[in-house]
Amino acid sequence: xxxxxxxxxxxxxxxxxxxxxxxxxxxxxxxxxxxxxxxxxxxxxxxxxxxxxxxxxxxxxxxxxxxxxxxxxxxxxxxxxxxxxxxxxxxxxxxxxxxxxxxxxxxxxxxxxxxxxxxxxxxxxxxxxxxxxxxxxxxxxxxxxxxxxxxxxxxxxxxxxxxxxxxxxxxxxxxxxxxxxxxxxxxxxxxxxxxxxxxxxxxxxxxxxxxxxxxxxxxxxxxxxxxxxxxxxxxxxxxxxxxxxxxxxxxxxxxxxxxxxxxxxxx
Numbered sequence: 001x002x003x004x005x006x007x008x009x010x011x012x013x014x015x016x017x018x019x020x021x022x023x024x025x026x027x028x029x030x031x032x033x034x035x036x037x038x039x040x041x042x043x044x045x046x047x048x049x050x051x052x053x054x055x056x057x058x059x060x061x062x063x064x065x066x067x068x069x070x071x072x073x074x075x076x077x078x079x080x081x082x083x084x085x086x087x088x089x090x091x092x093x094x095x096x097x098x099x100x101x102x103x104x105x106x107x108x109x110x111x112x113x114x115x116x117x118x119x120x121x122x123x124x125x126x127x128x129x130x131x132x133x134x135x136x137x138x139x140x141x142x143x144x145x146x147x148x149x150x151x152x153x154x155x156x157x158x159x160x161x162x163x164x165x166x167x168x169x170x171x172x173x174x175x176x177x178x179x180x181x182x183x184x185x186x187x188x189x190x191x192x193x194x195x196x197x198x199x200x201x202x203x204x205x206x207x208x209x210x211x212x213x214x215x216x217x218x219x220x221x222x223x224x225x226x227x228x229x230x231x232x233x234x235x236x237x238x239x240x241x242x243x244x245x246x247x248x249x250x251x252x253x254x255x256x257x258x259x260x261x262x263x264x265x266x267x
Contacts, residue, residue: 029071031064031207031238032249040238040247042068044136047240048204049180050187052144054194055209060234061190062088062142064207064249068188069140073097077136080114082107084147089140104150111151111169114139118175121183131184139176144189148173148197170197177202194218206239207247 027045034040042048051068055061066089069079073095083089083102092098101110117137125131141147148170155167177199179185191198194215200206208215237244 029068031068031205032236032247034238034245034247040245042205042240044186045181049185050177050189050203051205051207052198052200052203053188053190053207053209053236054192054215055190055207055236056192059210060236060249061192061207061209064236065089065140065142065188065190066091067249069098069138072136072138072186075136077138079138079140080110081140081142082110082147083142084150085143088142104147104154107147108151108154108167108169111139111172114172114176118179118183118185121185122179125182131182134184136184136186138186138188139173141173141187141189143191144198145191145193145195148195174199204240207236207249208239208244209236 028041028043029051031040031042042051053061053064062085069081069089069092072079076097078097079092079099081089081092081098081100083100084104084107086102089100090102093100099110101107114137121131121134121137124134151167151169151173155169159165173187176185176187180202187202189198189203193212194200200218234249236247236249238247
């Protein structure tokens, strides 16, 4: 993808100062531009609390997760980055408002650690009627299908007698999807293909890139006509409701430079 064709990001933010007050910013997160030059966004509050990116290897799904995650950090959000591939999202390791995990045991424990936070958010919403006082919390699942499969296998190995057969970490993934906008919780997930374990119905925005016709029909069943598969790693379609316009995704280098984030997580 060529940088000069991509959307310009917002101005720089100092992400290295934990606790610094920051405006929450709007809920719309930029995906890229449509063929008409207009911005293509995911509205995390009103339309799409979760985003699923589907693409074959080399199709740009990790890049898309990085640009969306950087935008959330830019606007004061906190992220839990689960990188079972170990190298795709390592840029977030040193950031103060990002928790980075790559070993499956640590991913398991990190997801279980979200249980009390999720309860706090739900209790807050019940008491105050909204979540305006809470920062956004986003769980980023690199290679989500593989990660969920590995979590299930891990639980099979460590599960004690009498414990439920289903991995509690996989249960937590489903709880995050269910809580969604009501708890100001978001899930960004990538996958090379579709699996029912992803919970497709919970993702109001799906970004198919270089995928098969079968994956298209599974990931975007509401779209009547399946678009022709593309080969450009910077292109995708943005499935929202019953539409799937082609989009040119945001270039990560330009956005992360403006947001003050480098590959190593340092300014």
